[in-house]
Amino acid sequence: MSASQKAAPGGSQPWWTFPIVWMVIGGPAIVVVAGITTAVIAWKHVDPVLDTSAPRAQALQPNEVPALLGRNRAAENAVTPADR
Incomplete structure (x- = not known):
């Protein structure tokens, strides 16, 4: 055995x-x-900040119409606490 293996x-x-x-x-x-x-990935690939204060520049897209109709229908038939 060598000295380093002892x-x-x-x-x-x-x-x-x-x-x-x-x-x-x-x-x-x-x-x-x-x-x-x-952290490095998050720092290098930051998501852009969207400007939500400006009004929409484009008209409704056809695929958004069903969602808006459903939202409006739900709001019309909503029962408030005063109605009970």
Whole structure:
């Protein structure tokens, strides 16, 4: 046996030779790397801010009509607490 392969006094091994140590260190390290990666992606690919204060410049699209009719019908038939 060479000097580097001999066990430490008392029969114990160095801490880095135990697989559980790398699991304990590796778990939080992976989470930190994933968090930094997510932050970089969010910073580089920011969604544009939509201007909702301006009136709609375009007419109703044909696919929006059923939703608007359903909303209006529901509002007409709504029962208020005063009606009970």
